[in-house]
Amino acid sequence: MRQDVSRKPEPYLSVSDLVVRFPTEDGIVHAVEGVSLSVARGKTLAIVGESGSGKSVTAQAIMGLIDRKAASVSGEVWLDDEELVAMPDDAVRRLRGLKMAMIFQDPMSSLHPFYRVGAQLIEAALVHQSLSKSDARSLAIEMLRRVGIPGPERRVDDYPHQLSGGMRQRVMIAMALINSPALLIADEPTTALDVTVQAQIIELIATLQAASDTAVILITHDLGIVADVADDVVVMYGGRLVEAAPTQRLYYHPEMPYTLGLLTSVPRMDRERADRLDPIPGNPPSAINLPAGCVFFPRCTYSDRVPDGACASRNPDLIATEPGHLVRCHLPSEERRQIANNVLGSLVGGPG
Amino acid sequence: MTGQRREILRVTDLRMYFPVRSRGIFPRVVGQVKAVDGISLSLDAGATLGLVGESGCGKTTAGRTILRLLRPTSGKIELDGQDITKLSSSALVPLRRKAQIIFQDPYNALNPRHTVGAIIEAPFRIQGVKPPGGVRSAVHDLMERVGLNPEHYNRYPNEFSGGQRQRIGIARAIALRPELIVCDEPVSALDVSIQAQILNLLRDLQDEFGVAYLFIAHDLAVVRQISQRVSVMYLGHIMETAPRKVIYSGALHPYTHSLLSAVPIPDPELQRKRARILLQGDLPSPIDPPSGCVFRTRCFRAQERCTVEVPPLVELAPGHHVACHFPGAGPPPGVRLSAAGLTPDLLAQPVLPPRGPQEPPSALNIGRP
Numbered sequence: 001m002r003q004d005v006s007r008k009p010e011p012y013l014s015v016s017d018l019v020v021r022f023p024t025e026d027g028i029v030h031a032v033e034g035v036s037l038s039v040a041r042g043k044t045l046a047i048v049g050e051s052g053s054g055k056s057v058t059a060q061a062i063m064g065l066i067d068r069k070a071a072s073v074s075g076e077v078w079l080d081d082e083e084l085v086a087m088p089d090d091a092v093r094r095l096r097g098l099k100m101a102m103i104f105q106d107p108m109s110s111l112h113p114f115y116r117v118g119a120q121l122i123e124a125a126l127v128h129q130s131l132s133k134s135d136a137r138s139l140a141i142e143m144l145r146r147v148g149i150p151g152p153e154r155r156v157d158d159y160p161h162q163l164s165g166g167m168r169q170r171v172m173i174a175m176a177l178i179n180s181p182a183l184l185i186a187d188e189p190t191t192a193l194d195v196t197v198q199a200q201i202i203e204l205i206a207t208l209q210a211a212s213d214t215a216v217i218l219i220t221h222d223l224g225i226v227a228d229v230a231d232d233v234v235v236m237y238g239g240r241l242v243e244a245a246p247t248q249r250l251y252y253h254p255e256m257p258y259t260l261g262l263l264t265s266v267p268r269m270d271r272e273r274a275d276r277l278d279p280i281p282g283n284p285p286s287a288i289n290l291p292a293g294c295v296f297f298p299r300c301t302y303s304d305r306v307p308d309g310a311c312a313s314r315n316p317d318l319i320a321t322e323p324g325h326l327v328r329c330h331l332p333s334e335e336r337r338q339i340a341n342n343v344l345g346s347l348v349g350g351p352g
Numbered sequence: 353m354t355g356q357r358r359e360i361l362r363v364t365d366l367r368m369y370f371p372v373r374s375r376g377i378f379p380r381v382v383g384q385v386k387a388v389d390g391i392s393l394s395l396d397a398g399a400t401l402g403l404v405g406e407s408g409c410g411k412t413t414a415g416r417t418i419l420r421l422l423r424p425t426s427g428k429i430e431l432d433g434q435d436i437t438k439l440s441s442s443a444l445v446p447l448r449r450k451a452q453i454i455f456q457d458p459y460n461a462l463n464p465r466h467t468v469g470a471i472i473e474a475p476f477r478i479q480g481v482k483p484p485g486g487v488r489s490a491v492h493d494l495m496e497r498v499g500l501n502p503e504h505y506n507r508y509p510n511e512f513s514g515g516q517r518q519r520i521g522i523a524r525a526i527a528l529r530p531e532l533i534v535c536d537e538p539v540s541a542l543d544v545s546i547q548a549q550i551l552n553l554l555r556d557l558q559d560e561f562g563v564a565y566l567f568i569a570h571d572l573a574v575v576r577q578i579s580q581r582v583s584v585m586y587l588g589h590i591m592e593t594a595p596r597k598v599i600y601s602g603a604l605h606p607y608t609h610s611l612l613s614a615v616p617i618p619d620p621e622l623q624r625k626r627a628r629i630l631l632q633g634d635l636p637s638p639i640d641p642p643s644g645c646v647f648r649t650r651c652f653r654a655q656e657r658c659t660v661e662v663p664p665l666v667e668l669a670p671g672h673h674v675a676c677h678f679p680g681a682g683p684p685p686g687v688r689l690s691a692a693g694l695t696p697d698l699l700a701q702p703v704l705p706p707r708g709p710q711e712p713p714s715a716l717n718i719g720r721p
Contacts, residue, residue: 050543150633164634194406194570196631196650199614203630221544224616227623247620263618265548267577269600270617276555277577279548283513
């Protein structure tokens with residue numbers, strides 16, 4: 001069963017029914033449970049969720065970075081016209097960097113501290129392109145210039161520790177894009193950065209994406225960044241995809257109570273300040289002991305409106321409430337919309 | 353809480369410099385990190401002052417110096433009218449009943465070998481306070497008050513989630529009913545749904561006990577949620593201090609505008625139409641700060657005068673202090689500003705058009721045609 005989120009013709013990446021489970025001493029960790037999504041070239045898909053929601057594991061599974069000895073991965077991941085889950089490891093390694101690349105939250109942990117920035121960029125280029133050493137070096141300098149590093153001819157010989165956090169993140173973006181991959185996965189790329197630097201990096205990714213028609217998957221917990229750049233949004237909770245929609249639809253007409261809770265629990269600078277926030281009660285579930293029914297049921301304040309205690313006993317299906325808008329919830333559609341209207345309508349607009 | 357306005361904290365021209373020493377057998381002091389470079393602020397009893405800024409601006413050092421966890425280089429700190437700037441560490445002990453701190457990282461702020469009960473008891477033990485009904489029942493009440501199950505008295509910190517650990521830290525901080533709590537990024541390590549729970553708890557405790565907060569954070573939306581007044585810090589200096597409403601809708605300092613415009617708003621239509629100021633580069637080094645105004649190297653309004661003259665913090669309206677030679681309103685919506693020069697090819701245009709369907713600049717075509 002293929003459920004396309006963006007419903008664009010020919011998505012570049014298409015994931016269906018992805019399941020990732022880690023057996024541990026304490027039991028099986030259900031990190032990702034049946035996630036389907038897709039993204040076309042030139043588009044940005046955001047995966048939103050809190051820590052432990054499975055968003056990073058989803059990205060690692062797409063990139064083939066999950067150790068098959070430590071986890072079971074099933075489902076299908078189609079990149080362009082190749083299926084990656086069943087592909088041997090070394091074949092996936094050839095695609096990594098060439099067709100798909102990933103940038104991480106902490107650039108210091110993905111740059112080698114002993115090697116010069118330039119050497120690492122050159123290596124990334126030479127793995128996939130047949131270039132002379134000096135051409136590769138020019139390409140490395142050119143990439144550093146394109147990601148906005150001043151004085152790239154000098155910086156290319158710096159070690160990672162000589163660069164600031166924002167500059168390291170730029171180097172990592174340069175390294176990810178040096179082979180012009182058509183898919184870029186950015187996993188919390190700005191979480192470790194200050195807001196003014198975050199704004200630079202987000203702007204940089206958007207500009208580079210527009211220039212080379214890259215498909216971008218942006219993993220973040222920051223609903224502001226998603227509102228800024230995403231075309232489509234997938235909301236994950238407890239390893240499951242609980243809602244997916246085009247960005248505007250998701251922000252103005254969310255239907256899953258968890259999405260609604262996320263939108264109302266962040267303090268907002270664009271609205272009249274209320275003295276108290278409206279948090280989601282309780283804590284996220286453990287990935288070892290997922291609730292039997294709906295994963296969000298223990299924290300949901302609307303489950304008493306569903307008859308027969310279905311929320312506690314049965315995991316709701318992911319259903320299309322509108323073309324391109326998928327929701328996993330037992331509440332009747334009418335009721336979901338009414339709840340969202342009431343809750344969002346009660347937030348008064350205007351700064352102050 | 354009485355209606356009387358009373359100052360619980362006054363900080364005057366506080367400086368905290370850390371020496372930079374050369375390597376070798378005979379290290380010499382070769383420079384100074386000016387982490388806090390002459391800040392002044394005041395806080396009323398029962399009120400909240402937000403202290404915002406980016407990492408490295410000195411806000412955490414300021415908080416720790418104010419609580420005298422560090423010995424300031426110069427300046428004056430008055431807690432409830434008492435000058436504590438030069439008190440010895442033994443003379444500071446009784447003071448800890450009045451002023452407490454909550455840390456950012458609830459994982460490292462709690463001793464992993466102590467039970468939750470022992471952690472929350474510690475203030476009573478250290479200060480020799482014997483609450484009526486006994487310490488144990490006081491700890492039970494505290495745990496209940498901050499939303500922890502008192503039955504977990506004998507558990508260890510690793511058995512709790514991040515949000516619950518922050519609750520433990522809060523229970524410890526409020527144990528002796530302090531009048532001031534320095535909250536150093538108390539919610540930035542937490543998920544949004546948990547963050548809202550903790551912010552509500554801090555607010556309820558303030559209503560109940562009349563405690564004042566110096567709330568240090570980098571998240572402007574969080575600071576707005578909890579503060580009555582806000583100070584904006586940059587490279588050891590306070591750039592602007594004003595009542596909350598003024599900071600968020602009538603700021604006059606270009607750095608405040610830049611910070612506000614850099615925070616993305618979770619509303620797609622609004623966010624894509626907003627004015628944006630893209631600051632260039634990173635924070636300069638506090639070892640060798642720029643001459644004149646420290647913000648001038650990244651400022652879109654900087655002029656000749658800014659390089660030579662340090663702008664003083666001036667009260668431009670009642671309660672609204674600004675340190676800028678050219679204070680003014682922010683850019684209109686839809687405009688993108690950025691200071692030219694440092695990253696030439698990407699951001700050279702001083703005014704960028706709003707995001708939306710547009711031709712990519714030709715210089716940026718990478719790889720695939």
